[in-house]
Amino acid sequence: MLIPVKETDAEVFLKNISPDYPAIYNLSIPAEFDKMVILEPTDGVLQIGEVRRIRFLLRPYRTGKFDFPITAQLSNGKETSIRLGGVAEPPNVGVDVSQFNFHSGSRSHYTIHL
Numbered sequence: 001m002l003i004p005v006k007e008t009d010a011e012v013f014l015k016n017i018s019p020d021y022p023a024i025y026n027l028s029i030p031a032e033f034d035k036m037v038i039l040e041p042t043d044g045v046l047q048i049g050e051v052r053r054i055r056f057l058l059r060p061y062r063t064g065k066f067d068f069p070i071t072a073q074l075s076n077g078k079e080t081s082i083r084l085g086g087v088a089e090p091p092n093v094g095v096d097v098s099q100f101n102f103h104s105g106s107r108s109h110y111t112i113h114l
Contacts, residue, residue: 013053014072016046024075027054033068036060060088 016023026043038057046052060066067085074080 013051014046015051016048018048020048022047026073028071028073030068033066036066037068037070039070058084063088063090 014025023046024044025046027039028042029037029039036059038055038059040055044052056070065085065087067083069081069083071079071081
């Protein structure tokens with residue numbers, strides 16, 4: 001996964017597959033990634049068969065590789081996790097200078113593709 005720095009992405013879905021009882025969950029990430037990841041809501045109760053959308057925002061604040069788990073602790077004492085890894089790079093922006101009119105009073109608009 002290649003992600004530009006300061007960009008955001010993703011959604012996560014949780015589903016209670018237990019046929020017998022609601023699932024109480026708590027999501028967590030390592031503390032050193034608190035500034036980089038937002039999970040909402042981090043805890044709650046899933047009713048039997050319920051699917052819940054978890055807002056997952058990834059905002060790398062520096063370039064480089066990252067690798068960390070997202071862990072779900074469940075009320076029955078069990079836990080499960082997934083690992084998220086990738087590389088954050090600065091955005092690559094190409095501008096064709098010949099297409100711009102840098103004279104004062106110019107009212108031309110150009111689309112810049114990222």
